[in-house]
Amino acid sequence: MANDGVDKGRRRFLTATTAVVGGVGVAVAAIPFIKSWQPSARAKTAGAPVEADISKLEVGQMVMYEWRGQPIWIIRRTQEQLDVLPSLDPRLKDPKSENGDQQPAFAQNEYRSLKPETLVIVGLCTHLGCAPKLYPELTPEPFDADWKGGFFCPCHKSRFDMAGRVFDGVPAPTNLVVPPYYYVDDNHIMIGISEGAA
Structure with missing residues (x-):
């Protein structure tokens, strides 16, 4: 038989x-x-947190930063703008910011911010992504005779108050988005990550 000489140990080894x-x-x-599943260095940089310097931000002023390709507006609100916010609740779709997708839990308050005087918000209308314009004065405007300050989107006429809450009866379905952020110190805000997040 030809198979009698087969080395079974060698076969197992091979x-x-x-x-x-x-x-x-x-x-x-x-x-x-x-490796192709991992984001590129460019993608990591685009999504990286951004540190905003607000040391020179005066009351009533706005500065803009960019995070993840989106404009981030930081506004130092006046006391008058803050005082009027509760009176607008009956005119708003989501006055208590109950839609958890629109802001971190820390911003589910009347001011939609960590500190009442400073608003940090994504500057894109929640309807079709146009850039609303800031109208901070508490004076009548052509688009609202009872205007109390806020944002007006020129594309389709959506309106938001000084906390970024959307008015009822406009095309925008939800409030302006508040990104995750935290205060590094009194003069610097880290946008894109909540404090304590990994």
Whole structure:
């Protein structure tokens, strides 16, 4: 019989060696595929938190930063603008900011902010993404005879108050978005991450 001379130990060795080499080959071939799932350095930078310097931000002023390709507006509100916010509740779609997707939990308050005087908000209308214009004065405007300050979107006439809360009866479905942020110190805000988040 021709099979009587087969070395079964050698056969097992060759089979095991082939399996190991094949496994290593599959692992090496999978590395580029798995690496392609990781975001590029450019993508990581685009989503990275941004530190905003508000040391020179005066009462009534607004500065703009960019985070994840979106304009982030930081506004130092006046006491008069803050005082009028509760009176607008009956005119708003979501006066208590109950839609949790629109802001971090810390901003589910009357001012939609960590500190009442400073509003940090994404400057894009929640209707179709146009940039609303800030009308901070508490004076009648052509688009609202009882205007108490806020944002007006010229694209489709949506209106938001000085906390970014959307008025009822306008195309925008939800309040302006508040991004995650925290105060590094009194003069610096870290946009894109909440304090204590990893």
